[in-house]
Amino acid sequence: MALAKEPTPVSAKNGADQEAEYRAQTRVWLRLLACTTLIEGELRRRFREEFDFTMPRFDVLAQLDREPSGLVLGELPKRLMVSAGNLTPIVDRLVADGYITRTPSNLDRRVQIVCMTVEGRKNFRRMAKSHGAWLAELLANFPADRFDGLIGELDELKSAVRDALQKP
Amino acid sequence: MALAKEPTPVSAKNGADQEAEYRAQTRVWLRLLACTTLIEGELRRRFREEFDFTMPRFDVLAQLDREPSGLVLGELPKRLMVSAGNLTPIVDRLVADGYITRTPSNLDRRVQIVCMTVEGRKNFRRMAKSHGAWLAELLANFPADRFDGLIGELDELKSAVRDALQKP
DNA sequence: TCAAATTATTTTAAGCCTAAAGTATTTCGT
DNA sequence: ACGAAATACTTTAGGCTTAAAATAATTTGA
DSSP: OTTOOSOOOGGGSOHHHHHHHHHHHHHHHHHHHHHHHHHHHHHHHHIIIIISOOHHHHHHHHHHHTOTTOEETTHHHHHHTSOHHHHHHHHHHHHHTTSEEEEEOSSOTTOEEEEEOHHHHHHHHHHHHHHHHHHHHHTTTSOGGGHHHHHHHHHHHHHHHHHHHHOO | OTTOOSOOOGGGSOHHHHHHHHHHHHHHHHHHHHHHHHHHHHHHHHIIIIISOOHHHHHHHHHHHTOTTOEETTHHHHHHTSOHHHHHHHHHHHHHTTSEEEEEOSSOTTOEEEEEOHHHHHHHHHHHHHHHHHHHHHTTTSOGGGHHHHHHHHHHHHHHHHHHHHOO
């Protein structure tokens, strides 16, 4: 029993084990949230102060940076894990500010192609460089030789949650 | 050099190492964000569907649950790591809905004491129970014997980021 | 004592986010 | 061919979030 590798079904656990696991799960969640909130808050602050920019806008540009020929607008909500309606005003503003273009497709007039402008790309690269440096600064005190381990754990966690969401 | 336990100062690294570390740091951040977003989205959805409630409201109640005699309003922004202005309308609504009371202090008329009502506490406990079960469900596929390790890593990460933010 | 600084909280302006409903446009089934 | 279903996107309503300015009450210091 002690050697089992598979997660034990909840129903097979006694009260004390169950309680302990609940606590551990809650702790994982609270720490995850705390780390993310901490880093996200600082990154947001710096984006605002240094570039008068927001993270959601940066995230859109980051997706577009890897697509020289642009992206179907509908791809963005999927990749960024946000709702489609959310993106409309963000894309609107990026267009208005000259970072990206939005052109209707000729083959399907429902579809729009978004593509970074030359100017937008230039500005994005500048911000991305700072973004990397900020992250390096924030994570500098974490032992470098344990990044890979943590990445692996988080990958597994993500898969585990995804699987749990798949089921029902 | 290969045995060093201390994080190597950035300035002492050559280009390739530096690049690799940047990538690892970015990966950690993206995975952290992905896990949090995934879990948070699902919890939010369930709070809304099952209880017509939001997570920020739940978070306020969770703080108050541990304080039978209530809490100075100003403690909430600190504990929840949000701005004070943010809390005003959330607390307003919780008061309006009968979950909490907000009473001005007699000693200092700037200060307000917030306290969960009996009814509020009853409802909170019910939601907290579901919250725990949801979390258990979402994390069920992650090996239980590795929760503690992950918690430790995240604690260290949090401390590392906090330290990095302290300095300047 | 009393003006200035500090502290607690609210208000405001602007942006992010979701769910749900709405508008085109295209595709599918018959 | 043509109405129904599906798809791509926008709009709307409501809540969260922040930073910065405003309000009110207390404390501090000359």
